[in-house]
Amino acid sequence: MVGGLPSFKIRPIAQQSRSSHLRTESGVIKWILIGVALLYLGIFLILPLACIFTTAFSKGIVAYTQAITEPDALAAIRLTLLTALIAVPLNVIFGIAASWAIAKFDFIGKNFLLTLIDLPLSVSPVISGLIFVLLFGAQGTFGPWLIEHGIKIIFAPPAIILATIFVTFPLVARELIPIMKAQGNDEEEAAITLGASGFKTFMLVTLPNIKWGLLYGVILCNARAMGEFGAVSVVSGHIRGLTNTLPLHIEILYNEYHFSAAFAAASLLALLAIVTLIAKSIIESGMHREIEATQITSGEKR
Amino acid sequence: MRFKNLLLLLIIGLIGFLTLSCKPTTILSVNEVTLLNVSYDPTREFYQAYNAAFAKYWKEKSGETIKFNQSHGGSGKQARAVIDGLDADVVTLALAYDIDAISEKANLLHKNWQTRLPNNSSPYTSTIVLLVRKGNPKNIKDWDDLAKSGISVITPNPKTSGGARWNYLAAWGYAFKKWNNDETKAKEFVAAIFRNVPVLDSGARGSTTTFIERGIGDVLISWENEAFLAVNEFGKGQFEIVIPSVSILAEPPVAIIDRVVDRKGTRKVAEGYLEYLYSQEGQEIAAKNYYRPRLDSVIKKYADKFPKINLFTVDEVFGGWQKAQKVHFADKGVFDQIYQN
Amino acid sequence: MFALNTKLKRRTLPGFRLSLGYTILYLSLIVLIPLSMLFIKASTLSFAQFWDIVSAPRTMAAYRLSFGTALISASINAVFGFLVAWVLARYSFPGKRIIDALVDFPFALPTAVAGIALTSIYSPNGWVGQYLAQIGIKAAYTPLGIVIALTFIGLPFVVRTIEPVLQDLDPEIEEAAACLGANRWLTFSKVIFPILLPSLLTGFTLSFARAVGEYGSVIFIAGNMPGKTEIAPLLIITKLEQYDYQGAAAIAVVMLLVSLLILIATNFLQWISAKRIGMS
Numbered sequence: 077m078v079g080g081l082p083s084f085k086i087r088p089i090a091q092q093s094r095s096s097h098l099r100t101e102s103g104v105i106k107w108i109l110i111g112v113a114l115l116y117l118g119i120f121l122i123l124p125l126a127c128i129f130t131t132a133f134s135k136g137i138v139a140y141t142q143a144i145t146e147p148d149a150l151a152a153i154r155l156t157l158l159t160a161l162i163a164v165p166l167n168v169i170f171g172i173a174a175s176w177a178i179a180k181f182d183f184i185g186k187n188f189l190l191t192l193i194d195l196p197l198s199v200s201p202v203i204s205g206l207i208f209v210l211l212f213g214a215q216g217t218f219g220p221w222l223i224e225h226g227i228k229i230i231f232a233p234p235a236i237i238l239a240t241i242f243v244t245f246p247l248v249a250r251e252l253i254p255i256m257k258a259q260g261n262d263e264e265e266a267a268i269t270l271g272a273s274g275f276k277t278f279m280l281v282t283l284p285n286i287k288w289g290l291l292y293g294v295i296l297c298n299a300r301a302m303g304e305f306g307a308v309s310v311v312s313g314h315i316r317g318l319t320n321t322l323p324l325h326i327e328i329l330y331n332e333y334h335f336s337a338a339f340a341a342a343s344l345l346a347l348l349a350i351v352t353l354i355a356k357s358i359i360e361s362g363m364h365r366e367i368e369a370t371q372i373t374s375g376e377k378r
Numbered sequence: 379m380r381f382k383n384l385l386l387l388l389i390i391g392l393i394g395f396l397t398l399s400c401k402p403t404t405i406l407s408v409n410e411v412t413l414l415n416v417s418y419d420p421t422r423e424f425y426q427a428y429n430a431a432f433a434k435y436w437k438e439k440s441g442e443t444i445k446f447n448q449s450h451g452g453s454g455k456q457a458r459a460v461i462d463g464l465d466a467d468v469v470t471l472a473l474a475y476d477i478d479a480i481s482e483k484a485n486l487l488h489k490n491w492q493t494r495l496p497n498n499s500s501p502y503t504s505t506i507v508l509l510v511r512k513g514n515p516k517n518i519k520d521w522d523d524l525a526k527s528g529i530s531v532i533t534p535n536p537k538t539s540g541g542a543r544w545n546y547l548a549a550w551g552y553a554f555k556k557w558n559n560d561e562t563k564a565k566e567f568v569a570a571i572f573r574n575v576p577v578l579d580s581g582a583r584g585s586t587t588t589f590i591e592r593g594i595g596d597v598l599i600s601w602e603n604e605a606f607l608a609v610n611e612f613g614k615g616q617f618e619i620v621i622p623s624v625s626i627l628a629e630p631p632v633a634i635i636d637r638v639v640d641r642k643g644t645r646k647v648a649e650g651y652l653e654y655l656y657s658q659e660g661q662e663i664a665a666k667n668y669y670r671p672r673l674d675s676v677i678k679k680y681a682d683k684f685p686k687i688n689l690f691t692v693d694e695v696f697g698g699w700q701k702a703q704k705v706h707f708a709d710k711g712v713f714d715q716i717y718q719n
Numbered sequence: 720m721f722a723l724n725t726k727l728k729r730r731t732l733p734g735f736r737l738s739l740g741y742t743i744l745y746l747s748l749i750v751l752i753p754l755s756m757l758f759i760k761a762s763t764l765s766f767a768q769f770w771d772i773v774s775a776p777r778t779m780a781a782y783r784l785s786f787g788t789a790l791i792s793a794s795i796n797a798v799f800g801f802l803v804a805w806v807l808a809r810y811s812f813p814g815k816r817i818i819d820a821l822v823d824f825p826f827a828l829p830t831a832v833a834g835i836a837l838t839s840i841y842s843p844n845g846w847v848g849q850y851l852a853q854i855g856i857k858a859a860y861t862p863l864g865i866v867i868a869l870t871f872i873g874l875p876f877v878v879r880t881i882e883p884v885l886q887d888l889d890p891e892i893e894e895a896a897a898c899l900g901a902n903r904w905l906t907f908s909k910v911i912f913p914i915l916l917p918s919l920l921t922g923f924t925l926s927f928a929r930a931v932g933e934y935g936s937v938i939f940i941a942g943n944m945p946g947k948t949e950i951a952p953l954l955i956i957t958k959l960e961q962y963d964y965q966g967a968a969a970i971a972v973v974m975l976l977v978s979l980l981i982l983i984a985t986n987f988l989q990w991i992s993a994k995r996i997g998m999s
Contacts, residue, residue: 101903106810113806114818116799120871121821123846124828124836131839170745177739180732187990189742191982196750197925198978200932200952201830203971207753210760210964214463214484217756223463231464242749264732274733299827306830306935313464314449314456315414323829328450330835331419331583333612335591342832350820357820454960461962479962535943537957577860577942580956584939592842592859708961714777717945 128346131339143329143337144344151317152325153344155233159321160301163240167297168290171248176282178249179256180264190253196245201306204242208235208311231313236321239307244297251293252286259285291359303345410443411647416466418453418540418630419583420604424667425470431663432654436647444647452581453540460486460635467639467648470632472540474498475699477633486637500629501655502669505687506548508620509589509598509605516596520622521552524597525570532595533575534585536706536713541582543707545599548626550706551695555624569716590617601628602684603668627689757975760968772969777946778954782973785951788862789930792869797923800877801915807878808885822878825871830935837868838939860942865950868936873926880922881915888914917988924985928978 101109133140143149174193178186196204210216212229222229229235263285267277283290305323312319320328322345329338417425429446436444449456449464453472460466461484471477474492481487492499510518516529524531534542546568553567554560577594579585582604589598590613597620600608605619632652639645654660661671665680677684696702706712761769772778806812807819825833841848841858851858858864888911896906934952942948951974958967 109802110806110810110812113799113803117803117818117821119847120867120874121824123840124833124871125821125824127836127840127846128832170742173738173745174742176734177742181735181739183739187986188983189746191979191986192746192750194982194986195754195979198928198932198982199754200934200955200971200974202934202952202955203757203932203975206955206959206967206971207756209462210756210968211753212463213461215461219463228465230462231459238749242753245749261732268732278734296823296826299823303827303829305832313459314451315447316449318447323831326829327831330587330831331450331581332422333583333587338835339832342829342836345827345829345832346824348827350824354820357816452960458959458962483962535957538953538960575944578944580938580943580953592838593844594842594860709775709958709963709966714945718776 125346128339128343131336132343133336133340135336139336140340143334143340148317148320149322149325149341152320152322152341155236155320156302156322158233159237159240160298162237163244163301164294164298166241167244167248168294170245171252171293172290174249175252175256175286176278179253179259180261193246193249196242201243201304202310204307205239205310208238208242230311231315231319233319235311236308236319239311240301240304243304243307244300247297247300248290248293251289251296255286255289256282288359288362295355295359299348302348409441410445411644412445412447413467413644413647413651414447414449414465415468415470415651416449416456416460416464417470418456418472419450419581420541420601420607421470421630422448422450423607424603424664424669427667428655428660428663431659432651435654435659436650439650442647452538454538460484465638465642466635467642467644468632468634468652470630472628472630473543473699474629474631475703476540477631478700480635486635487633488636491633492631494634495632495652496656497672498629499631499633500672501632501652501660502630502664502671504602504628504630504669505625505689506544506599506622506628507602507605507625507687508622509600509608510596510618510620512616512618514618514620518597518620520620521549521567521571521624524549524574524599525567527574529574529597530576530595531571531574531597531599532577532579532585532589533599534582535578535580538580539582539585541601541604542585543702544601544626544628546706546713547692547696547702548622549599551626551690552622552624554695555690565712565716568712572716602670606668621685621687624688624690626695627691629691754975757968757971760965761972764965764969768965769969772966773973777949778951778970780946781949781951781954784862784865784947784949785931785974786977788865788869788950789927789933792866792873792930793923793927795866795870796873796877796926797919800874800922800926801881801919804878804881804885808882823875825874830872830933831939833871834868834936834939837871837936838864841867841940859940860948862948864940864942865937865948868940869930869933872933872936873930876926876929877919877922880918880925884915884918917991920988921985924981924988928981928985931978931981932974 144153177183178190209230211218212222212235213219214223214230216230219230229238259282263281264277267281268274272280302321303323304321305327308321309324309327312321312324314320314324314328316328322341326338326341326345329335329341415425415429425448429444429448433444433446436442449459449466451459453476456464456469457471457476457479460469460480469477469480477487477491481489481491488494495501508518508524510516516523518524518529523529533545536542536546549571550564550568553564557563557567577585577588579588582601585598586600586604586608589595590608598605598608602619605617609617609619632655634645634648634652636645639648655664656672658673658676661673661676662679665671665676665683668683670684671677671680692699692702696705704711764772803822807815807822838845838859840846841851841864843849843852843857843859845859848858856863858867892910892914893906896910897903901909932952934950934956937950938953941950941953943953951970955967955970958964958970
């Protein structure tokens, strides 16, 4: 490891100088391309972001803090966190199981299974909520039975959590499958051959290999879980202080003409997104360092 | 190591936030009752004030403490939620049609619900007026001006908004009377108005935002209470209300959901809650929130606030909500026909 | 060799039945059973009724609009997303890390907030809308507004599918092309682009699929005029507003089937791309 350090620094530089004249366009074209890319991102990304924050602070910092600390807002934040806290781990367990089955084994119908896992991504949020109403609503399949037994699912946190799980369903699995595929089976097979149990192999061999990708998946899943609006809106019942998540609270504020308060709450979610993204880039740099480190050590072994 | 630290930090942060944001859990006293009022969008401010007043009144009367839960949204969406199992003790919606649907589809309350309280179970009324920009630059005086070319009219989509259905019916009723009950003429007139509509928002509040915040349109067709709110509060000094020569009497109904109150044992409170809407205090709160009161003494007190308008009812012109809905707003109804060409 | 490898995989690693079983169970509980409710609901209609609903002129107009605007916005994202991925992977410039992090932003923002923010920017009195209005372009409340919203929603997909492939691209391929006398454009069009094409298509399709079903952000900026700017998910809401659950389910089923086809195509493309890389 100590010996690996100098070569770690030298290699990328050597690579860069080698490629600089063969793999790069002329300066003018390069800056035109960068300019166009930034213009596109400026129009579609930066502007909405700027709009949210300027409106959020248009009534001053005091109004901003008031908007995000009033009881209804706090209740909404709590429900949003609770939802994410349950939905994300469940999807993580599923993501690991699905990626293990799909990446490590070959079986018939694998492509179709992959398609089904992707499906929630393309289902309209309205429908994502509606299907749970059809299932658990008073007129739905299980509705009468649930009412008889006094179990509340729809218009209560369970349905909100279910809808959120549905919407964020593919995210962790999608993140893990390509990584597990790329890792191959060699290390696990070696561990099994050496007599390790399946569980031990997973914990000690597979998990360290996929941990950064897993965290990346968790972050995306979490962001989407906290931000979901359409599906949750259908199953929530909109009871203030009880079944409103943060995105629904934002809609209420907006409908009450409290525009700056609505955007203040929205800026919380935008902030969350930004914090998430910073965490992600820390993770990615960690991932790159590890990949480089493994490249170096494997290079030295050769 | 880095990975573990990061994860730990994340978990600690989350737990910390959850504990900090948790308010001390209220210990349920024996005498506390929870009441869920499922209502439509523009009544938020009104029921906020009314709930506080009623809680005080009920506490003095029976010693019970009431905790109110409020749910607001589009009238149709709210009715659907109740049908699908939202445990509303009382519903206070925009149109009788929506409460009819609750009775019909889910059988949660008796068909005759509208006769159980005075005045068609509508303790307060409203009407449809026109909101124009300061100084009335396009000189809009009555419904006729909305059908002229070059006028831009803002109204929500009647297919998705209860308020918009009142708007539509008000315009139709005006034309129907003007041309001596000629349906073809009325249809042409309403079609001309909708040709002038550049944006059909999905809800009444969306339309108000489009008109006021986005600056689109010359005239907004709106609930009277929403128009007052716009003129007196968040668009102060920028807008004027134009009262049309004829408009519709909008009767937002209220009802108890029998099945729910019987299951929860809240019938007495729920009945008291709706009855108190007709009391002096309830009526005054309604008037203060720009709803037209029913009680004579309160009508007199607020007479200068609500100008007299020549009003017709849905029953008079359309033969009730069921019929109006079927003829005008159902698929392939008159509204759809307007947009077919 | 390939077959042998497969057999080996199955034999040595444990947990196949457990993990696949759990995957299918969870998939069924969360996705398949709830989604099947749509088909059950729609199947209570007779075929004639079903066809009447999904082939009505207004429904067709909404499908056309939803699929058309989704196609346009996915195309925009394909072109510019490709460019962004290229710029982020190949060049260094000030602020690159922040820009890279921001690409995922549309994913995390509640769609309603995105819709409100975009409407206030592109409406005739908004930051951008007022200048567009001066040159006679109406953005908000027209199909153009829908395209803007859908482009925002689908932006991360193309960038995020191309970027990793571009980063992993073997530099020797380009160097070889350059040494053989190919100019930069030739190298790009004949060597790099074919390698990136499968992932570009994947990103395009994902962005398209997401855009077709989008509701929250579009509803604010669309204007919702029947036949002109009324999207298919809004028609579903309209049906629900009349307590017509079957009608809503019928429209939803058609959208779902189209989405399914799109996704099958996506995964087929991925499979081809994986095979091609495996062969080379």
